[in-house]
Amino acid sequence: MCGRFVSASPPDELAKYFGAQEPEGELEPSFNVAPTNEVYVVRAKEGSRRLDMLRWGLVPFWAKDLKIGSKMINARAETVAEKPAFRKAFERRRCLIPADGFYEWAKVPGQKAKQPYFIHRPDGEPIVFAGMWERWKPRLEDGKTVDESAEVIETCTILTCSPNETMAAIHNRMPVLLAPPVWDDWLSEETEMDYLDSLLAPAPDDLLELVPVSTEVNNVRNKGEQLIEPIESVDGATTDE
16 A cells, blocks of 8 residues: 655656656645645647646546545555446556655554654656546435536545565565656557556665665654654564465
């Protein structure tokens, strides 16, 4: 699972990094992005890339309520092609979701509270999650009829897979991370499903670094840079089954 991440890079830098058009607006830097927050995503349109802002937590077009998105912040790679909530988005609406790092929590023997870790690339490059997106419109009072006059809400989710050796030390899942050579294939509607499936694999073991950080990150209201400052090493942390 990936339930919190860091998005502090300015949009002009992200647009340059991805060779994408800048978004019309700008999000506040956040070192504690949480479900339902707006996030930057990269999408393909008319042969070029665009940096857009979408709500995190995918809401299927058929959903009656926007709240369902809070339960769909992640999609399992093993079942994404089969689940009704994700199947169409996986086939046709894929995106890249940039992050400066993400958080996971590990059990510590003898302690009730789990230990949070900030996970990032030691080389300072952005992490790029494999994502999907969807469009949704609210329903009328009957709960069935789409309110055609309402504004379209665009949402996204992050794909997860089994962990690499590094992540397995603290968690039994990890986000699917995509390298630059496969970005165009991931974004293209023409890419074959078998090839897409081959991309849903753990990242190389040496790509990420785990840094123990303060439990201050547990509170979603805390958004500052102090959240990623290292604390003393934690002994005995175990995989969160």
